[in-house]
Amino acid sequence: MKVEDIKTKERIPLKKYVTFGIGGEARYLAEPRTIEEVKALIDFAESEGLPYFILGGGSNVLFPDEGYEGLVIRMAALSQIEVDGEYVIAEAGVPLKRFILVARDAALSGPEPLIGIPGEVGGSIVMNAGLREREIGELIESVTILTYDGIIEDLPPSELGLAYRSSKIQDVGIIVRARFKLTPGDQEHIDQEIQRFLERRKATQPYGVKSAGCVFKNPEPDVSAGFLLDKAGLKGFRKGDAMYSDIHANFIVNLGEAREEDVRFLIEEGKRRVYELFGYELEEEIVLVENPGGL
Numbered sequence: 001m002k003v004e005d006i007k008t009k010e011r012i013p014l015k016k017y018v019t020f021g022i023g024g025e026a027r028y029l030a031e032p033r034t035i036e037e038v039k040a041l042i043d044f045a046e047s048e049g050l051p052y053f054i055l056g057g058g059s060n061v062l063f064p065d066e067g068y069e070g071l072v073i074r075m076a077a078l079s080q081i082e083v084d085g086e087y088v089i090a091e092a093g094v095p096l097k098r099f100i101l102v103a104r105d106a107a108l109s110g111p112e113p114l115i116g117i118p119g120e121v122g123g124s125i126v127m128n129a130g131l132r133e134r135e136i137g138e139l140i141e142s143v144t145i146l147t148y149d150g151i152i153e154d155l156p157p158s159e160l161g162l163a164y165r166s167s168k169i170q171d172v173g174i175i176v177r178a179r180f181k182l183t184p185g186d187q188e189h190i191d192q193e194i195q196r197f198l199e200r201r202k203a204t205q206p207y208g209v210k211s212a213g214c215v216f217k218n219p220e221p222d223v224s225a226g227f228l229l230d231k232a233g234l235k236g237f238r239k240g241d242a243m244y245s246d247i248h249a250n251f252i253v254n255l256g257e258a259r260e261e262d263v264r265f266l267i268e269e270g271k272r273r274v275y276e277l278f279g280y281e282l283e284e285e286i287v288l289v290e291n292p293g294g295l
């Protein structure tokens, strides 16, 4: 298979592909449709010495204003999903929402609390997305990884290093598919739970605006970074078009044409104030991508 055969574009504005709506151009952006195509792209990048970045739903990523001088491999077209009894098998690019609704349609319970998280299956597992009631890692039977040695292998959750908003998957390779074990339930009840969690999310978080979800991890299980940032007076704090949300202080929203540098400034200011007031060193949950080349 030739790389030219795989959907590849040049000089593509990354802001279109991330929920923050921020980022310059990618040198190349490719959208593989099969696992073999993912492998071919990585082989190509490695043989050319071209840095690459795996992009899922783009809901937790801040790209540089000057762009990414490498290959961005966008997983969205890897989007097959099927139900097999109590199992749902989803490729990395399946949006979480679709996974949740397919499970509901099959009267399978488990992922309902994740509704409203804008990511895709792959990225959500890599960062073990979730909330107090549910982390996606709890639902995994196995994941299929394309290792950096080019081998496709299935790993059980015990080998993924899953923890609060993190995993060790990126040490091994790229997630291409996941097999979830869900619990048969009552479809109407599942649907009600989906609505309940969605309404709660809409009431407590900025929704339908440009953001990348929570910016920082909670420093302790019962200490909310949002609470600390709020107490430190950051709600509504703004630089350019980037602003700490006045609904939930752990979200930075893009009011229009925010730039990466504005967001980075707000991140540093949030860290500084929370450290000075409360002694906590906040750690980013969002991925701050560096431009490997410099355009």
Ligand code: EPU
Residues within 6 Å of the ligand: 130, 131, 132, 204, 212, 213, 214, 215, 216, 217, 218, 223, 224, 225, 226, 227, 230, 247, 248, 249, 250, 285
């Ligand atoms: N709070 C404030 N001000 C704020 C934000 C929160 O006072 O600006 C208070 C709330 O009133 C509440 C407490 O802090 O008493 C906890 O707030 P919340 O229930 O919103 O939970 P959180 O710890 O701030 C976590 C996750 C969210 C997830 C919610 C679901 C992290 C970093 N955040 O937020 O996940 O949606 O629980 O309840 O773990 C994400 O990871 O991107 C994310 C949004």
